[in-house]
Amino acid sequence: MKENLKLKTYKLPDIKNLKVHGRSTGCFSPLTLFWTGSAVELNTSGSELWIEVESDYDTYETWISIAINSQVISRQIIAAGRYWICIFRNMNENIIKNIRIIKDTQPMSSDCNSCFQIHSIKSDGEFFPVEEKPLKIEFIGDSITSGEGSLGSKAETDWISMWFSALNNYTAMTADILNADYRIISQSGWGVLTSYDNNPNNNIPKYYDKICGIPANGKNESLGALKENDFESWQPDFIVVNLGTNDFGAFNNPEWKDKSSGKIYKQHLNEDGTFDENDIKAFRDAVINFILKLRKYNKNAHIIWAYGMIGIQMMPTIYDAVNIYIKETRDNKVSVFQLPTIIDESTGALSHPGKLSHQKSAKELSLYIKSIL
Amino acid sequence: MKENLKLKTYKLPDIKNLKVHGRSTGCFSPLTLFWTGSAVELNTSGSELWIEVESDYDTYETWISIAINSQVISRQIIAAGRYWICIFRNMNENIIKNIRIIKDTQPMSSDCNSCFQIHSIKSDGEFFPVEEKPLKIEFIGDSITSGEGSLGSKAETDWISMWFSALNNYTAMTADILNADYRIISQSGWGVLTSYDNNPNNNIPKYYDKICGIPANGKNESLGALKENDFESWQPDFIVVNLGTNDFGAFNNPEWKDKSSGKIYKQHLNEDGTFDENDIKAFRDAVINFILKLRKYNKNAHIIWAYGMIGIQMMPTIYDAVNIYIKETRDNKVSVFQLPTIIDESTGALSHPGKLSHQKSAKELSLYIKSIL
Amino acid sequence: MKENLKLKTYKLPDIKNLKVHGRSTGCFSPLTLFWTGSAVELNTSGSELWIEVESDYDTYETWISIAINSQVISRQIIAAGRYWICIFRNMNENIIKNIRIIKDTQPMSSDCNSCFQIHSIKSDGEFFPVEEKPLKIEFIGDSITSGEGSLGSKAETDWISMWFSALNNYTAMTADILNADYRIISQSGWGVLTSYDNNPNNNIPKYYDKICGIPANGKNESLGALKENDFESWQPDFIVVNLGTNDFGAFNNPEWKDKSSGKIYKQHLNEDGTFDENDIKAFRDAVINFILKLRKYNKNAHIIWAYGMIGIQMMPTIYDAVNIYIKETRDNKVSVFQLPTIIDESTGALSHPGKLSHQKSAKELSLYIKSIL
């Protein structure tokens, strides 16, 4: 190997023009990426570039994807440890390339030690400004928004990091179509009121105001995950909420028992298969309250409740909630949009939407957002 | 990180049921993969698997892709050195997975030190037989067959390993459609008579009988690349020859001068743009002679000269050559097939066929092969 | 011309096994087809077949399409008069063919003399039973459901029969995907409360219980159009209501003045662009009342309000209405489904959905219906 003697190592805080995507603590030594779709982006000259990463986990490792000039050229598992990864070599040193290193996996609420950080960059080039996109979108959701099963064949049943993807994902695709910067807040199995298994703690609204407040993130917590999120620094033009799928699941799954209090939680169906009146009202109120919370932190965003990729059973209640919210608040910048339901040919791994389904949803959703713009 | 204490390390020669794709020397300690599309394949149980690779280069590094159960889940640069790569973790240890680790880059005839090897595998599972596919295909070609530019945007102009792909490639796609095992012999810029720049040494036929005889492979040479290939051990049912594109280039590029002898080589066009009669005859004879050589080593293969992805200018002469060959030898198992020419929307990087173009060619070629079967 | 001496003429009442699609009066001498998508269907042997039609109009002529074995082989204008049309010639007389002659145009509420009838059939074959399809669907709608503009280029602006199609139509396509018999009740410009121009008389619910009660059909009236429809004879499994698009139009168009009473009708928008509270309530109540009326006549049908091909502005109110209806009646066989909105590439003539848009809606709608089945 011929060594490239021109390579210089930069600590992240020393890099001008580094763009960070996704909620972060503001700490750059090192930088922690929490959510799926979080990324660092660079416009850089030079013939060669490396990044120094550090990662840990008990069970669920991190995966990353690497895009050069918007083409994905690499995807890889991040084994535990601290080490250098080569991003490119041997390119024309005078041409400016756009580099994006994307976290492909969600924060893992069941793995205290799951964590991914970037320390340094090695390069023989310079760093140039990365433009702000003219539009900002925040996506909030569950496994669908985490891209669970959007990679891998239908036959796969292991719930592992490998089958998650931030790019085979309607979020990245919608942002791409609309030329938008975006952030994701999402967690498999969670809902707006409870998780699929009736656990009332596993709802996204509860932790929305923290940087990455989903429980069990022992390591992430020490890295600042539970700090208040700085909403002023990044105000989205659109918030897309894709929740409800696990709340429907709760009606069809066994009760959840709080081990400390002994209290039992369960969303009930009536004998004729319809929703129990009080339970569906609890869901409806959770939708209303989450919109109120979103509006508190995002004064100008148009909020779209976009739902339907795995069934549309909660749609009437979601519309009911949004109708009530609008009537009571006179806030018209909230609407509902139905996403296309997966079909056999568009199903991926783990019975979740595959790439085709995500593409279809991105196409419809971006058309809808354009119609509002 | 929780350590997986069940992992055992195996030297390659100790692994039963390892399937190697692509020409190799028979040496497994370590195993050298020479050609693009060369691969190791495993059917394995266990929850976790790593491979130990070793690689070197002056300029052109190796890239690999990893497929699990036929889904590509990773692609990565192989930096110089010897180290372990994690293939998967945390899968159901009782289920047998099909794993394929594929070399994504051609042997680099201009880089003496370019080389890729596999030493060992670490696993907590067992290894099961990999079935032979019912069909075997050998692909012989140039940059098109090496998948040059089948990854990356049209704007890319750096001639680097990153833009090569063995999977965004009509060879892999055709084999996949036909459920075939396959091998590739290919080199960017080379032809059947000369390379695009009129160098008469850079032709595939000259080195066809060596394992990987293309020049400049200093390191590969020491690893056995120049040994005679063992044709008996792998007899293809079909040989697809995709050559002629660079031979056409030679008519349109400057002469090449042999520095030692001072001799000048050049394929000429007449003033009216037609081919010089003697020069085109030399090409025609090179086609005939290559078919004779292929038949010498492959007694039963149906030989298809499949040409046209970047223009069909040599097609009349290719047909002329094959007509003569059949007439003289009475060997009817040779035919010509026109592949669809790239168009704007199907062009990839480096003015080469992109993924769409490779898909189209694979579809047509596999239909043609089926019609012969 | 060689005359086919075997041809016999049959009056319609004399034809066994004639299947009539679409609401009709029960009179067969002659048979009047009122609605678009209405048709006669035959399974017939013989080498040749003709039908005798009669038609009149002041302005808007009828068009028909002819399908043989489910392939559309002809579409033609029906000029005024009574005459014979050749359906096929020279076919194998022993093979049974499925023949369907489809009315391609809606009843024209602004043309008193528009009318289409079938008198007789000439054939040298026999007539065989046509199977009932396992599913029955009734489609109720406006210009979208009438296939207005689903034929013709975007540039066309003449409001004429030629640009209507019963086959470039989500109704026929959905029925085809689901293997269903179907009927259509539709009228361009009409809504559930008023027409696009605020005329409160032009709403479909008002005339739903008549065979074809839309006003101005002087000639059709004398043929029985205003008779009560015999709902017992044909009970659909699904009713698809695609109304609301013109009701939204009413909010954006000038008032309508009843010339006799002098009364003025207008749906209002508030200054901030939102709907006037009373006016939107009137629409909501019209939706509820129409569902009540539909249920009165169709005891077992699943009613789907399927809306959205030209915008989804009324969707929140439609959901509101359906939620109220279900709550008050405990009738759960009513739901709402969002159809994909037209985009540039799927727009046809007269700013209406083109063939692509109808195909997309049919695909989504049929998946939704399957999910209920």
Next chain:
Amino acid sequence: MKENLKLKTYKLPDIKNLKVHGRSTGCFSPLTLFWTGSAVELNTSGSELWIEVESDYDTYETWISIAINSQVISRQIIAAGRYWICIFRNMNENIIKNIRIIKDTQPMSSDCNSCFQIHSIKSDGEFFPVEEKPLKIEFIGDSITSGEGSLGSKAETDWISMWFSALNNYTAMTADILNADYRIISQSGWGVLTSYDNNPNNNIPKYYDKICGIPANGKNESLGALKENDFESWQPDFIVVNLGTNDFGAFNNPEWKDKSSGKIYKQHLNEDGTFDENDIKAFRDAVINFILKLRKYNKNAHIIWAYGMIGIQMMPTIYDAVNIYIKETRDNKVSVFQLPTIIDESTGALSHPGKLSHQKSAKELSLYIKSIL
């Protein structure tokens, strides 16, 4: 019916700006259309238009298609007799519309009385010039070029006019992509040397110089079909010859006996399935001679032998012939192009290419023609 009192009747010779597509005798009272794809084209204002046609046949009737502003709005059988057909009604009288009435069926060489003529036009508008297209293409072929089976389901087996189409046809599609005027010379079952059943009289070259010289056209003959074609009046830029499919058939079908001379004709296969040397040479010479004939009448056209939609078995010999022709004549404006072979999903009625296959061929062929332009 309200009568349109403004309608005036024009004999064809009195219509300025009438454009006739396809070979014709120059006689306009009436105008005979011989070949499939032949058409009359008008740019016309007015609200209404009718044409007066006359047609006869023993067995095989004519079908026509009607396009308004390039959209096909009607297709219909032409029953025997002389009568008026309504083309459009009720359009904006001030807007100029482009109207094209296209013969959808080939001349029927087995029906002496098959014939189609246009006498008059009735209109309330004026006639405006129709522009010449910048490119002219002549297509020469067999059933493929006649669009046999490009309409109708795979199950159809009746050889009847209904399953022929000039528009579900690579000829019309290629001309449309390239914005070209075009003519067709084609006949089902015929070849360049013999027909599929070894009849040496049924070859296109023999009659190429007549307007429509295919035998058995008793009625057409009396209308001038056997007159010399006026090549000077229409010189194509490209001639596409799609012949060879039936010549291959002749090798696989029984001999043909000339009843008058008792002579027997048969193209033979050797026992090993290869072509008999003399017979294949006869085919090769027929290709060469036809190109010589084409060049005689078309001094500047680029001649493309475009073959392959139903197999490519004759391709080596076609290339051989064209190579010999070019070598001997030094005429380089002749080339060979392989069209994509039909596959299951692209097959139409009568085991012939369906619409999908024609679209695919048109796409590839037009790209090839563009590459020559």
